[in-house]
Amino acid sequence: xxxxxxxxxxxxxxxxxxxxxxxxxxxxxxxxxxxxxxxxxxxxxxxxxxxxxxxxxxxxxxxxxxxxxxxxxxxxxxxxxxxxxxxxxxxxxxxxxxxxxxxxxxxxxxxxxxxxxxxxxxxxxxxxxxxxxxxxxxxxxxxxxxxxxxxxxxxxxxxxxxxxxxxxxxxxxxxxxxxxxxxxxxxxxxxxxxxxxxxxxxxxxxxxxxxxxxx
Amino acid sequence: xxxxxxxxxxxxxxxxxxxxxxxxxxxxxxxxxxxxxxxxxxxxxxxxxxxxxxxxxxxxxxxxxxxxxxxxxxxxxxxxxxxxxxxxxxxxxxxxxxxxxxxxxxxxxxxxxxxxxxxxxxxxxxxxxxxxxxxxxxxxxxxxxxxxxxxxxxxxxxxxxxxxxxxxxxxxxxxxxxxxxxxxxxxxxxxxxxxxxxxxxxxxxxxxxxxxxxxxxxxxxxxxxxxxxxxxxxxxxxxxxxxxxxxxxxxxxxxxxxxxxxxxxxxxxxxxxxxxxxxxxxxxxxxxxxxxxxxxxxxxxxxxxxxxxxxxxxxxxxxxxxxxxxxxxxxxxxxxxxxxxxxxxxxxxxxxxxxxxxxxxxxxxxxxxxxxxxxxxxxxxxxxxxxxxxxxxxxxxxxxxxxxxxxxxxxxxxxxxxxxx
Numbered sequence: 001x002x003x004x005x006x007x008x009x010x011x012x013x014x015x016x017x018x019x020x021x022x023x024x025x026x027x028x029x030x031x032x033x034x035x036x037x038x039x040x041x042x043x044x045x046x047x048x049x050x051x052x053x054x055x056x057x058x059x060x061x062x063x064x065x066x067x068x069x070x071x072x073x074x075x076x077x078x079x080x081x082x083x084x085x086x087x088x089x090x091x092x093x094x095x096x097x098x099x100x101x102x103x104x105x106x107x108x109x110x111x112x113x114x115x116x117x118x119x120x121x122x123x124x125x126x127x128x129x130x131x132x133x134x135x136x137x138x139x140x141x142x143x144x145x146x147x148x149x150x151x152x153x154x155x156x157x158x159x160x161x162x163x164x165x166x167x168x169x170x171x172x173x174x175x176x177x178x179x180x181x182x183x184x185x186x187x188x189x190x191x192x193x194x195x196x197x198x199x200x201x202x203x204x205x206x207x208x209x210x211x212x213x214x215x
Numbered sequence: 216x217x218x219x220x221x222x223x224x225x226x227x228x229x230x231x232x233x234x235x236x237x238x239x240x241x242x243x244x245x246x247x248x249x250x251x252x253x254x255x256x257x258x259x260x261x262x263x264x265x266x267x268x269x270x271x272x273x274x275x276x277x278x279x280x281x282x283x284x285x286x287x288x289x290x291x292x293x294x295x296x297x298x299x300x301x302x303x304x305x306x307x308x309x310x311x312x313x314x315x316x317x318x319x320x321x322x323x324x325x326x327x328x329x330x331x332x333x334x335x336x337x338x339x340x341x342x343x344x345x346x347x348x349x350x351x352x353x354x355x356x357x358x359x360x361x362x363x364x365x366x367x368x369x370x371x372x373x374x375x376x377x378x379x380x381x382x383x384x385x386x387x388x389x390x391x392x393x394x395x396x397x398x399x400x401x402x403x404x405x406x407x408x409x410x411x412x413x414x415x416x417x418x419x420x421x422x423x424x425x426x427x428x429x430x431x432x433x434x435x436x437x438x439x440x441x442x443x444x445x446x447x448x449x450x451x452x453x454x455x456x457x458x459x460x461x462x463x464x465x466x467x468x469x470x471x472x473x474x475x476x477x478x479x480x481x482x483x484x485x486x487x488x489x490x491x492x493x494x495x496x497x498x499x500x501x502x503x504x505x506x507x508x509x510x511x512x513x514x515x516x517x518x519x520x521x522x523x524x525x526x527x528x529x530x531x532x533x534x535x536x537x538x539x540x541x542x543x544x545x546x547x548x549x550x551x552x553x554x555x556x557x558x559x560x561x562x563x564x565x566x567x568x569x570x571x572x573x574x575x576x577x578x579x580x581x582x583x584x585x586x587x588x589x590x591x592x593x594x595x596x597x598x599x600x601x602x603x604x605x606x607x608x609x610x611x612x613x614x615x616x617x618x619x620x621x622x623x624x625x626x627x628x629x630x631x632x633x634x635x636x
Contacts, residue, residue, distance in 0.1 A: 182369070198384070
């Protein structure tokens with residue numbers, strides 16, 4: 001037996017693929033569309049959500065027996081808001097430019113459906129260790145999609161990755177641009193993020209047909 | 216052995232294999248299938264299957280394509296030597312013009328069909344169904360609605376996107392929500408705006424001409440949008456520069472006859488309102504295109520144009536406004552310039568994405584025309600809105616139909632109630 005039991009390991013791995021919060025549960029789409037034009041922003045967003053969801057799940061799980069069920073949503077909001085403010089302040093202190101790019105979407109982590117969903121569906125009914133694993137699993141599942149979308153949007157939309165000009169310089173016409181290649185401006189617009197997410201869902205479902213719902 | 220027999224044998228040989236749909240498609244595209252229904256029972260036979268329908272639309276488009284090929288050359292040479300415009304008819308149907316058309320326009324057609332049909336064949340083989348005919352018309356429409364200088368690789372990317380995202384993900388021909396040709400156009404517009412707008416893309420090689428020449432590469436809508444602005448035209452052969460406005464320059468270069476016949480810069484096949492109307496006549500006569508949609512689209516555009524004219528007449532919008540130029544354009548001129556006529560006749564009438572009910576068709580067409588002119592006027596940076604208006608109404612078409620049908624149901628229910636009461 002390794003570090004984790006089979007059941008615990010499933011908490012980590014399930015959300016990565018067959019129960020992915022974005023491609024299967026279709027939660028947290030708003031931020032996936034809004035901030036994925038740059039890979040860097042996607043990574044920061046993924047890490048932020050990892051922090052908030054991992055820690056938040058533990059906190060809620062520890063408090064699960066003392067939260068009156070009538071006001072549990074408010075308690076959950078307070079917990080997630082506290083964590084989000086920490087993330088927000090850290091970003092403003094150490095990565096001001098980036099925090100401007102992410103703008104309101106850091107604050108909107110509070111309303112990210114994935115977080116409230118995991119609090120409600122998992123942390124309120126499970127111990128802190130399992131809640132932690134579940135939080136990490138879901139946040140990574142979310143992050144993987146975010147980073148994949150961010151990768152394609154930045155590469156095809158701006159010709160860069162993390163700000164490095166991997167395809168050459170569009171103004172001086174080096175690399176790919178020398179033979180007439182041009183950046184795809186559509187990739188920088190939000191509708192294209194939706195289409196990229198859609199294509200990821202398509203690929204996933206054609207690889208695993210059991211995911212396709214019956215009408 | 217005849218070609219038909221060869222194709223039939225080929226088809227039989229690959230029957231049951233993965234590649235079968237590809238060979239079936241080639242065979243039935245050219246000939247009637249060899250299989251006939253067995254004796255006994257009554258069979259209804261009609262010639263108007265989907266392939267024939269598509270072919271008629273293509274035939275209606277051929278005049279526009281040929282005209283577009285000549286026009287590509289004519290606009291190129293006229294931009295270099297303005298005196299050609301003095302006698303359009305003599306200088307239009309020349310071999311030099313056609314040659315530019317062959318060099319510049321034919322590759323667009325070939326790439327459009329090649330890439331599009333390749334995607335269709337791949338999907339047919341993967342999904343194991345027959346190759347669908349849907350791309351036949353799309354493939355002809357696409358080269359007609361892009362600027363002549365569009366790079367071929369861009370067109371290929373857009374075609375792949377349009378066919379896969381615009382059609383195949385929804386289930387293929389007949390299931391698509393959006394018109395695939397317009398999806399391709401919209402993709403190009405949003406992805407590569409510098410190649411789809413401005414005053415350098417509409418005339419072949421305008422980028423390399425000097426400024427005075429290249430200014431003739433502006434579309435009519437571009438001229439009118441900037442009609443009040445000052446424009447300096449460099450004098451030919453050392454003559455003094457002429458200072459004029461965009462509006463005056465447009466009227467000096469192009470007569471109403473030019474605009475109606477299509478001797479103006481624009482996307483490859485959409486300039487000639489006259490030939491588009493001939494195409495419309497073919498579509499209406501064969502009952503492939505809905506005259507309700509075509510007519511109501513023109514009416515909608517005229518109404519919106521009239522409203523804007525009145526707004527200007529009432530001095531609500533004055534010359535200082537950036538919307539003034541196109542608002543002040545006489546309403547019937549809106550019908551002859553830009554892509555409105557082409558969109559209304561060949562795009563809006565797509566039976567898959569348009570409204571199905573008769574009353575719905577009136578509403579659908581009217582709103583297309585109405586919104587087209589609205590977008591045109593309020594977006595002077597890119598004064599063309601037909602493709603956006605049609606895509607928008609494509610999305611609304613099922614809703615329109617729903618309410619028309621519900622309205623009808625309600626009316627008939629009321630009638631029965633009266634009887635029983």
